[in-house]
Amino acid sequence: METHQRRGRTHTSLSSLITLITIASPLASAAPSLTDDSKCECYLTNGTQASFFATHRFLDFRNLAKHAGVPPTIAKPNDSGSAPVTSEYFTSKEWTETFWVQSWNNSHQTREDATVLMVNSPNNVYIEANGDRNPSSQTWLTLRTQRLKDFQTASEIESVAPGFQYLSVRMLARTVGSPGAITALFTYRGSDRLADVQESDLEVRTMDPRNTIQYTNQPSYTEDGDEIDHATKNVTIPQGLPDWTHWAVHRLDWTPKETVWYVDGTEVATISFQTPRDPSKVILNAWSDGGEWSGNMTVNEAAYLQIQWLEIVYNATDENPAKKRKRNGGTGMLRGRDGDDDDDEKDGSCDVVCSIDETTERGKPVTLWNNGGVRMVGGGLITWIPSLTVLGMLALSSGWLW
Structure with a gap:
């Protein structure tokens, strides 16, 4: 045991005391327990920018057999754009509280290189x-x-809500089909001026090699058409991870400092340049307009974005889902309660902290700590204030520290 001499007595090192606390605490080796969102006051993510978020949503598409069916493609543009939704699932509360299906077209847009009329159709979702x-x-x-x-x-x-302001969104997904399409997951805040657009993209181009994904904080080009190098990364997925034609968990973390992307838990890209800062939407799509970016798909060919589940933890400006939740998107320290509700509401403290990363059941959060407990995440140490306090007092009374 490493020791230091002080005042003629043996001084136990901090690392040895931490080891003792970890072994002695009955909570130190306890696995986080499954819970539900009603019992969580905020959520802590793992990764490069570990962040606190106020709200959790999970959409599970894995067990919807009664709604299953592939609708025939509608061959006329007007009929395609005005088509109804394809099943009752898309009128359910679960869906309509989170997303709505788009039906706009690009006939009034000004993308100079678009060569094909593109029509978004509810029939394709x-x-x-x-x-x-x-x-x-x-x-x-x-x-x-x-x-x-x-x-x-x-x-x-x-997304129905336009006011996401920092989030971690994940999906178990794959892209399949022919060259000449884009499939994407992104945050978006539009503007009439290109320079004012705020957007973080995860984009698959089906003309690209299957192990290549484009990650961008938009805009990636100027009004004059010049590319902005720092805005985008064209990433080759590391060896050992699935390519975009195979099922993988794709994750986008938008924080105040940077946007970080992951594939199956491995960080693949980080961009801090022009990170979005203002409330935004969440959008997913599959499209092509025949332009240089998307490519020009062969007639009658198709491509598909397929998703088994989608999960989001986020902060929002347009709702207040629960009081006393952490809303700083990862900035600052989380503080335990002091017993005064008014003070808690002022300082943004969070009493029950949950995780969607350490769960054993996708969609179900686990409790990391509650009632003022403190957990150190990422360094392998789990320690809690009550145990630390008791053992600290014991250490002082026994002369371990002095």
């Missing part, structure tokens, strides 16, 4: 039965885009 050889679910959510003779039929879903 549907629940599909899992036809994999070894299925890991009954169903998944599909976003489809297909090139027809006179136009490109596409799909987009947009």
